[in-house]
Amino acid sequence: MNRQLHSYLIGDNLTLQEAASSSAAASFLQGDDSRALLYSPQQCCFARFRAGRFTGPGDRPVETGSCFEARLFGLEAELRWLHTSEGRGRAVLLAESLADGTALKPESTSILGELKRRYLLWGEAMGENRSDGWTCLAERRIGELLAPVSGLQRGERVHLVTREYMSEADSHGNTSIFAERLVGLERLENRRQDRE
Numbered sequence: 001m002n003r004q005l006h007s008y009l010i011g012d013n014l015t016l017q018e019a020a021s022s023s024a025a026a027s028f029l030q031g032d033d034s035r036a037l038l039y040s041p042q043q044c045c046f047a048r049f050r051a052g053r054f055t056g057p058g059d060r061p062v063e064t065g066s067c068f069e070a071r072l073f074g075l076e077a078e079l080r081w082l083h084t085s086e087g088r089g090r091a092v093l094l095a096e097s098l099a100d101g102t103a104l105k106p107e108s109t110s111i112l113g114e115l116k117r118r119y120l121l122w123g124e125a126m127g128e129n130r131s132d133g134w135t136c137l138a139e140r141r142i143g144e145l146l147a148p149v150s151g152l153q154r155g156e157r158v159h160l161v162t163r164e165y166m167s168e169a170d171s172h173g174n175t176s177i178f179a180e181r182l183v184g185l186e187r188l189e190n191r192r193q194d195r196e
Contacts, residue, residue, distance in 0.1 A: 005165050005179055006098060006106035010079070010091035016064050019081045019091030020072055021052050024099045028077035035148055035185060037160075038062065039069040046185075048148050057134040057146050073182035094181050112175055113166045118159035120188065121147065127154025149185045157188040 010022050019025065020036075029049060036047040036054060047054040047062040049072050054062040064070070065087060072079040077095035084090060093099070098106065123137030123145050130136075133150040137158060149158050160182065167178040 003096065003111040004108040005111055005181075006095050006108050007179075008093040008095070008099060008104045008106050010093055010104070012084075012090050013088045014081075014091050015087055016067055016070050016081050016089070017052075017054075019079060019089075020049055020054075020070075022091070024093050024104055025072070025077075025079045025091075027099050028093070028095055029072055029074050029079060033184065034072060034074045035182075036062075036070055036072045037182065038064060038067050040066040041068070042066065045145075046147050057130065058132055071182055073184070075183060078181045078183075094179060109165075109178060110168050111165050112168045115164040115166070115177075117162045117164055117180070118186075119162070121145065121158045121160060121185075123157075125152035125154055125156045125158075127152075147185060149187065152187055159186050159188055161186055 008024050010019050010024055020029070034049040036049050038045055038047055045062070047056055054064055056062045068083040070081040076097065077093055079091060079093050081091045082089050121137055122142045123139040126136045126138050128136055133148060134146050135149050135152045135158070137145045137147055147158055152158070161184050163181050163183055164177045165179045166175045169175050
């Protein structure tokens with residue numbers, strides 16, 4: 001079976017909230033596994049996206065008005081939003097399956113293969129067992145980063161997990177990575193335990 005990555009143009013003149021609440025995004029980005037990576041002039045931070053709201057630790061609302069880029073992601077899809085002017089921007093949804101209940105027509109690309117990649121986040125867990133599912137990662141040179149990951153012990157690390165998609169071979173037999181999609185956050189396995 002020929003697998004495909006589908007790209008949906010959600011809109012060119014949407015606020016981040018409008019893009020995240022669109023029917024196409026809602027069909028993929030529901031539940032507790034939806035995360036957001038938000039970029040603003042002040043900071044880069046994580047948020048959860050649930051029930052149409054961006055929230056941080058303690059379920060407090062996260063201000064998104066100054067964001068210039070956002071990536072909402074879960075196991076099924078990623079929504080990318082890029083500010084263009086006056087709080088509005090372009091939103092595109094990437095998914096391996098077709099969106100239900102939307103009239104949007106996807107641009108589809110055949111997937112030859114995929115690679116699972118991991119990016120190590122700065123900082124180690126401080127060992128706080130928060131009841132809200134967030135962990136404080138800290139690094140002396142960088143400061144603190146709150147991440148929506150639970151169950152980490154002091155000193156453990158976190159990966160941002162992605163999938164890279166390879167295109168079909170060109171006329172010379174070469175393949176290339178044509179897209180990368182954020183998938184989730186996961187605890188870095190203890191390597192000492194792996195060797196035992």
